[in-house]
Amino acid sequence: MANRVLHSLGSGLNQARTRVRTQGLAVFSSRGLAASNHRHGEDSWFKSLFVRKVDPRKDAHSNLIAKKETSNLYKIQFHNVKPECLGAYNKICEDVLPSIHADKHYPCELVGTWNTWYGEQDQAVHLWRYDGGYPALTEVMSKLRQNKEFMEYRNERGKMLLSRKNQLLLEFSFWNEPIPRKGPNIYELRSYQLRPGTMIEWGNYWARAIGYRQGNSEAVGGFFSQIGQLYMVHHLWAYKDLQSREDTRNAAWQQEGWDECVYYTVPLIQHMESRIMIPMKSSPLQ
Incomplete structure (x- = not known):
């Protein structure tokens, strides 16, 4: 049991x-x-943060987001001037650059020329437009080498600079064409270094977002680099003063959709920089 x-x-x-x-x-x-x-x-x-599915394309990205109506090419120049030479530098620029702008034999225009006020100090920024693209740029460079006044200006300018760099740019299809405007204004150049491969995505978001920032005519122009430092974007804005800049930017946040643009575009940026600039006397953008 x-x-x-x-x-x-x-x-x-x-x-x-x-x-x-x-x-x-x-x-x-x-x-x-x-x-x-x-x-x-x-x-x-x-993985989705780093691996993107890309639709097969048979066209360059620049052709998808650049303006089709024009064949304009832009050049932006950054000149870092010796502090003691800034006044003399501005004077020779005002003596020579407007004459090139006004000469019909040169297929180019001086869009704007500035001194940096806040940002990198003792810096000059020049923005040129070449009507006809790369052939126009080549023609202008060739003619300038034969221009005695310009070559003297260039030699004298070289003695005043610490460093210089430039980029060739195209304009975004959804931005305004930069045209002369009366002053007084201050200008903000916001420059963005994007992660490689994100330019189309940036353009898609900003094509919608630019509508939120045109109420006060502050949007001057938007560009992206083709030669020089690549995946660079430059947005150019105009304001009456620093307070109107603050008010205008704050007002954008009250518009539905602006926050979404910022939310989705910030992750595309590797580095960004803001310059507040004052126009030189000879600048068509005042």
């Missing part, structure tokens, strides 16, 4: 152990599967 009871108890314990093991494995498996799915979801989300 006692043996039967012990045998029955032993069988029950074995069955209980079996059930515990089976249930434990089931729980472990379900948890492992859930954890695996969770990790897979995290991996997919993480």
Whole structure:
């Protein structure tokens, strides 16, 4: 009798152990599967930050976001001037650059010329437009080498500079064409270094967002680099003063959709810089 009871108890314990093991494995498996799915979801989300599905294209990105109506090419120049030479530098620029702008034999226009007020100090910024693209640029450069006044200006300018750089730009299709305007105004040049491969995405968002920033005619022009530092975007804005800049920018946040543009475009940026600039006397943008 006692043996039967012990045998029955032993069988029950074995069955209980079996059930515990089976249930434990089931729980472990379900948890492992859930954890695996969770990790897979995290991996997919993480990879999505870096891996983008790109539709096959048979055209350059610049052709998709640049203006089709014109063949304009832009050049932006950044000149870092010796502090003691800034006054003399501005004078020779005002003596020579407007004559090139006004000469019909040169297929180019001086869009604007400024001194940086806030940002990198003792800096001059010049923006040129070449009507006819690269052939116009080549023609202008060739003619300037034969221009004695310009070559003298260039030699004298070289003695006043610490460094200089330039970029060739195209204009975004959805921005205004920069045209002369009366002053007084201050100008803000906001420059963005984008992550490679994100220019189309940037353009898609800003094509909608620019509508939120045109109420006070503050949008002057938008450009992206073709030669020089690549994946660079420059937005040029005009304001009456620093307070109107503050008021205008704050008003944009009250418009539905502006916050979404900022939310989606900030992750595309590697570096950004803001310059507040004052027009030189010879600048068509005053």
